Amino acid sequence: MSKQNLTIKFCWLLAICGFLRPSDIEQIDDSKTEINKDYVEFVIVGPKEKRSGNPIEKVSIIHAHSDYKLCPVVTYRAYKKRIATLPSVANHSILDGVQLHYLIRNLKYNDKHVGAQRISKHINSLMSLLQLPESAKLPKARALGSTRATKLGATYDDVIAQGFWASKGIFDTYYQLSRRTRENLTQFILNSEAT
Numbered sequence: 001m002s003k004q005n006l007t008i009k010f011c012w013l014l015a016i017c018g019f020l021r022p023s024d025i026e027q028i029d030d031s032k033t034e035i036n037k038d039y040v041e042f043v044i045v046g047p048k049e050k051r052s053g054n055p056i057e058k059v060s061i062i063h064a065h066s067d068y069k070l071c072p073v074v075t076y077r078a079y080k081k082r083i084a085t086l087p088s089v090a091n092h093s094i095l096d097g098v099q100l101h102y103l104i105r106n107l108k109y110n111d112k113h114v115g116a117q118r119i120s121k122h123i124n125s126l127m128s129l130l131q132l133p134e135s136a137k138l139p140k141a142r143a144l145g146s147t148r149a150t151k152l153g154a155t156y157d158d159v160i161a162q163g164f165w166a167s168k169g170i171f172d173t174y175y176q177l178s179r180r181t182r183e184n185l186t187q188f189i190l191n192s193e194a195t
C-alpha cells in the first residue's frame, strides 16, 4: 500500500470508527496515545467541545477489528512505522502556549504535520467512492459511522459517549441527516468491506 493510501485509510478509519471530525484527528496529541492489542486510546487536545467555555481534552478509544485489513489498531501501528516515524512537535493550531505531538503527516515531508482541511480531503477521497443517489449529499464519516453503529445494535449511550454528543437530541439531529440514504449507504459500505 502506498503512503498516500495508508494515510487515507488511517484518517478514514479514525473518522468512521471514532466518530471524529477532521479537526479532532488533527489535534490528537500522539505523545499521549496508548495502545494494546484490543484498542488504541487517543487524547484530543482542545476539540470543538468545551466545558464552561474552556478547552478540554477528549479521550477517544478505538477498538481493534478482527479483519487486520480494516483494523484501526493494526493501521495505527503501520502508520507509525512507515510515516509518523519521528515526532512532529509544533504549536497547537488554536490554543496559545500549547504544543502537540502531531499524528497526521505531510505525504512528502513526513516530519511535517497537516491540518484539518487536508485530513478532510483524505477522508472524502474514500467517502466519494460511495455510489449515492444523485440527490444525496456526501455524508460525513462521523455521521455514517455512528448511524451504522446504532443500526447494527450499538446502544445509544455507547454511541453518544463515543461521539461526545451532548445529548440524544443532538445525536438524533445529526443522525437524521443521513437517514434518507441510510439503506444504500449501509449496502455500499458493507460491499466495500467485503472486497
Ligand SMILES: *[C@@H]1O[C@H](CO)[C@@H](O)[C@H](O)[C@H]1NC(C)=O
Binding pocket: 091, 096, 097, 098
Ligand atoms: C509557538 O508559540 C510560542 C508562544 O506560545 C511563540 O513564542 C512561538 O513563536 C510559536 N512558534 C511558532 C513556530 O509559531
Ligand SMILES: *[C@@H]1O[C@H](CO)[C@@H](O)[C@H](O)[C@H]1NC(C)=O
Binding pocket: 131, 132, 133, 180, 181, 182, 183, 184
Ligand atoms: C438507493 O439508490 C438507488 C439508486 O442508486 C435509488 O433508486 C433508491 O431509491 C435508493 N434507495 C433508498 C432507500 O434511498
